[in-house]
Amino acid sequence: MKERDFMTNKKIILTGDRPTGRLHLGHFVGSLKNRVKLQNSGEFDKMFIMIADAQALTDNADNPEKIRENIIEVALDYLSVGLDPKKVTIFIQSQVSALTELTFFYSNLVTVSRLQRNPTVKNEIKLRNFEANIPVGFFTYPISQAADITAFKANIVPVGEDQLPMIEQTREIVRSFNRTYESVLIEPTAILPESEAALRLPGIDGNAKMSKSLGNGIYLADSKEEVKRKIMGMYTDPNHIHVEDPGNTKNNPVFTYLEAFANEQDFKNFLPQYKNLDELKAHYEKGGLGDMVVKKFLLAVIENILEPIREKRNYYEKRIDEVYKMLKDGSDKANVVANETLNQVKNAMKINYFEDKELIEKHIQKYQE
DSSP: OOHHHHOOOOOEEEEEEOOSSOOBHHHIIIIIHHHHHHHHHSOOSEEEEEEOHHHHGGGOTTOHHHHHHHHHHHHHHHHHHTOOTTTSEEEEGGGOTHHHHHHHHHGGGSOHHHHHHOHHHHHHHHHTTOTTOOOHHHHTHHHHHHHHHHHTTOOEEEOOGGGHHHHHHHHHHHHHHHHHSOSOOOOOEEEOOSOHHHHTOOOTTSOSSOOTTTTOOOBTTOOHHHHHHHHHTOOOOTTOOSTTSOOOOTTOHHHHHHHHHOOHHHHHHHOTTOSSHHHHHHHHHHSOOOHHHHHHHHHHHHHHHHHHHHHHHHHHHTTHHHHHHHHHHHHHHHHHHHHHHHHHHHHHHTOOTTTOHHHHHHHHHHHHO
16 A cells, blocks of 8 residues: 555544552643643544553563552543543553554564663663563563554654653654555654643652652542641751741752642632742742741642542542443444554555455466466
8 A cells, every 4th residue: 555545644642551550640740631631622633541551561460450450540530630531532451452463563673772772661670670680571661652652543642751762762663664564654743741840740758750659649539638648748848947947949849849730820819928939939948938838838739639630530439330331442442443553564564364365366376377
């Protein structure tokens, strides 16, 4: 087939999460909030959201129950923030078998040395202390991610900055495939979160990143009491001992969270003595502003966001059978699309033996002569 038969002018998004735990505020400000915005923008033809259980199993193979239990947790988080199954396709990665086949075919187009140079892979290996004991599935997950993206002809992939090397590797695989066989696949483009604070939301303990594995996050499913306990116990400036002491707002998680979440309306509603965050920062840095005042303001801001999310989650928790049906329907839809791409890939690679009438006829003539 010609290149134009495969190319599309449609704007298609693919994004998703590993179901290794409930989603937290870092996910919300870094991706979920934007997904809802993209979903409701009307600018995109299709949007696929994947619960990446197969990818999660690459470093949790000895604990499949963890993944099994968290699939429903992630689905509930998706629905609670406002992702709408009528507008987006939410599916489970392992239930779309074409993704595994595509990963296998693409693996022949990538060298071991190229995977080893991938900065994201190197960082993740170091983070998990894999060193020489790297599971093959984990090592090759950039190839799996390329399969996920290309299966749905996604040309837009919302990611964090740390995932940019993964998108570049997908683009390389697409170019290599199209050059070697036929121009079947589409190169994706990454889009980053608009807010700088969203790129660097730290843990409540002051660690560089909010992380499910470190347990230093505020979760979308946390109760009001849990959120209050976590915010009131947040790490701040360790040298800001007394109210009158000048405080540091840089590398201070409380202020980083306010940068990510607070707006001028929040100041009008919860802290009217300040017009905006700049004024609040200036007072804290000068001295005379206690941590508890700032933390109470942050609590009000966060609760204003989480309360409607919590209410939606409670609604869906009472309708788990509907949530599973939504996941099944989404996975069925994803299968149709991914299988179509897989067939195009096989045709391009000339391994569509039973559909290739010219090949069959050629061999008939060869052996009947």
